[in-house]
Structure formats: structure tokens, C-alpha cells
Amino acid sequence: MISKIERGEVQPTAALLARLSGALEITLSELIAHAEGDDRRLSRAADQEVWSDPDSGYSRRAVSPGTGSPLELVEVELPAGAQVSMPADTFAFIHQQIWVLSGRLRFIEGDTAHELSRGDCLQLGEPAHCSFVNHTMQPCRYLVALAKRQR
Numbered sequence: 001m002i003s004k005i006e007r008g009e010v011q012p013t014a015a016l017l018a019r020l021s022g023a024l025e026i027t028l029s030e031l032i033a034h035a036e037g038d039d040r041r042l043s044r045a046a047d048q049e050v051w052s053d054p055d056s057g058y059s060r061r062a063v064s065p066g067t068g069s070p071l072e073l074v075e076v077e078l079p080a081g082a083q084v085s086m087p088a089d090t091f092a093f094i095h096q097q098i099w100v101l102s103g104r105l106r107f108i109e110g111d112t113a114h115e116l117s118r119g120d121c122l123q124l125g126e127p128a129h130c131s132f133v134n135h136t137m138q139p140c141r142y143l144v145a146l147a148k149r150q151r
Contacts (some may be wrong), residue, residue, distance in 0.1 A: 031139060073145055074143070074144045095148075097145045105142055
């Protein structure tokens, strides 16, 4: 599958990219930035990389510039009725917080469901299988702030 992605024969899903980044212990943004050879310190809105999941329509904008920073910001739009699930190993090496910018988000973290509305901010707990769910008729926008865990 990786060779098909490299040749541009298939577009990877969010779940596949999450598994790859988890296996490499790098964030999704780092995975994309390394592929692009990006080492900027300033990230202009017009130049921010946007990637969309072909299965769910989920889109993520890498707000933070380049690679190497201890903090990363990612803006996500989850379409109405969409759901994206990520395995626990995706989160094993990072701390994350989710801040809802607009709409409503159900974030399922293991066996716990968090109902989030505009302005709510959730700090994720220990790594667990997670799902981002938008049960509404409107898109949901949220910001993910993440930092690598210290070893």
C-alpha cells in the first residue's frame, strides 16, 4: 500500500496515515512535512498544507510551520454526519488538546464519550482508540494542539 501511495496511485485515508505516523512515532503533520521537505518557521495561511480524507471528507490544515517545534497546531473540519476513528498507538507518543471552534463534536476516547460544543477544550487522557464524530447537520471545526511526550 505504501508504494501505491508513493506512486500516487491511491490517496491514503486518515486512518492509514494515522497508523503510519504512529508506527514511525511522528505526528501526521511531521509525516506530511517530511514528505514535502518543509522546514519553514512562518506559516502563511495561503501556504498551509490541507489534506482531505477520501473516505469521510475530513480535512486537516497544518497551521504550524515546518517541523521540529515542540508544539503543533492543526485545524480540522469534520463534515456533517462524518466519523473518523484512530487507533490508540496514534496517540501513544503525544499529548493532545481539542478546542472546538464551531459546531458540535462527539469525541469517543476508549469507553468514554465527550460531547463538545463551540469553545469547549478537552485534554486527552491516556492513549486509547478514539473516534471523532459529527452527528449534526453542520460541519464541525476544531483545533488540535499537540506536543510530543518526553521519554
